[in-house]
Amino acid sequence: MAISVSQVSLYYQDQDAALRFWTDQVGFEVATDLPYGHDRWIEVAPPGGGVRLVLYKAAPDWPTLSSDKPNYVLFETDDLVKTHEELSARGVRFTMEPRQEGWGWSAVFTDPEGHLFHLGQKR
Incomplete structure (x- = not known):
């Protein structure tokens, strides 16, 4: 049996802002x-394909993110320092600048609604 991840859902109050972030800033x-009911079904993916992010419209009564329980999606890149420079130049805010860990390079960035994303370097 082969199982793989095809999509990860991220919940947003403002789908348009989320779409601009992922396309204009992250690339x-x-x-x-x-159209998806009264909202939209939006999927974005890295250039060339890969796991898609579903930018799902959160219902008004859904709980907001809690700073003591971050939700990480992990991304990886061939050159973390270069990717950090490029994303920072496009306005992506990093909550943890690139640093060398025992297992490799690591950084953390956030989107306009506070989701945290880990960025690592391929080994």
Whole structure:
């Protein structure tokens, strides 16, 4: 049996702001943007494909993110320092600057609604 991850859902109050962040600042591409009930079904993916992020519209009564329980999605890049420079130049805010760990390079960035994302370097 082969199982793989195809999508990760991220919940947003403002889908348009989330879409701008992932496309304009991070550089992902729109894979799907269709009506979905009263909202939209939006998927973005890294250029060339990969796991898609679903930018799902959160219901008004859903709980907001808690700073003591971060939700990480882990990304990796060939050159973390260079990617950090490029993303920072596009306005992506890092909560942890790149640093060398025992297992490799690591950094953490955030989106406009406070989701945290880990960025590591391929080994």
